[in-house]
Amino acid sequence: xxxxxxxxxxxxxxxxxxxxxxxxxxxxxxxxxxxxxxxxxxxxxxxxxxxxxxxxxxxxxxxxxxxxxxxxxxxxxxxxxxxxxxxxxxxxxxxxxxxxxxxxxxxxxxxxxxxxxxxxxxxxxxxxxxxxxxxxxxxxxxxxxxxxxxxxxx
Amino acid sequence: xxxxxxxxxxxxxxxxxxxxxxxxxxxxxxxxxxxxxxxxxxxxxxxxxxxxxxxxxxxxxxxxxxxxxxxxxxxxxxxxxxxxxxxxxxxxxxxxxxxxxxxxxxxxxxxxxxxxxxxxxxxxxxxxxxxxxxxxxxxxxxxxxxxxxxxxxx
DNA sequence: CTGGTTGCAAAACCTTTGCAAAGTC
DNA sequence: GACTTTGCAAAGGTTTTGCAACCAG
Numbered sequence: 001x002x003x004x005x006x007x008x009x010x011x012x013x014x015x016x017x018x019x020x021x022x023x024x025x026x027x028x029x030x031x032x033x034x035x036x037x038x039x040x041x042x043x044x045x046x047x048x049x050x051x052x053x054x055x056x057x058x059x060x061x062x063x064x065x066x067x068x069x070x071x072x073x074x075x076x077x078x079x080x081x082x083x084x085x086x087x088x089x090x091x092x093x094x095x096x097x098x099x100x101x102x103x104x105x106x107x108x109x110x111x112x113x114x115x116x117x118x119x120x121x122x123x124x125x126x127x128x129x130x131x132x133x134x135x136x137x138x139x140x141x142x143x144x145x146x147x148x149x150x151x152x153x154x
Numbered sequence: 155x156x157x158x159x160x161x162x163x164x165x166x167x168x169x170x171x172x173x174x175x176x177x178x179x180x181x182x183x184x185x186x187x188x189x190x191x192x193x194x195x196x197x198x199x200x201x202x203x204x205x206x207x208x209x210x211x212x213x214x215x216x217x218x219x220x221x222x223x224x225x226x227x228x229x230x231x232x233x234x235x236x237x238x239x240x241x242x243x244x245x246x247x248x249x250x251x252x253x254x255x256x257x258x259x260x261x262x263x264x265x266x267x268x269x270x271x272x273x274x275x276x277x278x279x280x281x282x283x284x285x286x287x288x289x290x291x292x293x294x295x296x297x298x299x300x301x302x303x304x305x306x307x308x
Numbered sequence: 309c310t311g312g313t314t315g316c317a318a319a320a321c322c323t324t325t326g327c328a329a330a331g332t333c
Numbered sequence: 334g335a336c337t338t339t340g341c342a343a344a345g346g347t348t349t350t351g352c353a354a355c356c357a358g
Binding site: 026049050070089090 | 322333
């Protein structure tokens, strides 16, 4: 099994909404937890747990990675965060509000975010032929980007 | 980067062809190496390194995993073996001659092999819209299988 | 013989868990 | 004050690496 214990996504377009959602569930809003959320809301790309730890490690002292993992897990349960896997590397985390799906180049490692609708046609084709509901949210669509194909890099 | 140091695939429909290919490259055909190849040629599904080690561990004594990994790597360089990643778990290895691509259910973990042509339509759609050449050989197409969708398991 | 290969042990990498101290409500 | 959360340390699973002994050609 590949899927984590995830609840439904919570609407939280802005950081404050997310903070409110944490409180609403009766959870404590610790500095460490808030910093993790901030890191993800400020990031413009998916972040590994290590990267989150680096950014969350602020004046209040750097959060250690165990706490970061625990927070990411809890926030994922709350539906504020989600993660996915890109090959060998560490898991990557984004705020749940970002519903984009990903294309991962096997050759250069570039991760490209695309709107879900942009893959609907491919999804429909796979569904028709295999009854399989493809989604590239918890794992990217792998392949080769245009650049690597041109370069003959791969 | 997600892709390993891989050469072009070598034609080796049968085990003996693979053994010959190893010799042809001037590499030594040790018992351990031959057993790794046998395991993959006899397997009817992708095998983790551990599973290969288990099956390769025969009368000549069980190969230790370090050697198995080194052999898998070398055989992959030769184009006789390839591997892919399915979420959290360990890497999975198959003989390179098996060109099938995979669908991985995020919910129940079922891995389904399909003929490459069966995904050509989806591939074409993604290529058209993003110039991205999707292939599900080094990483499966993730999603939900029909059963899990019906059951509402996910 | 010569150098590719093995086995063992140790390390690396990412992630999880135990536990007492500290923080939040 | 009750209960969550933290930080540190240690452990877990997969894969890699160092190195002396070994084996194939």
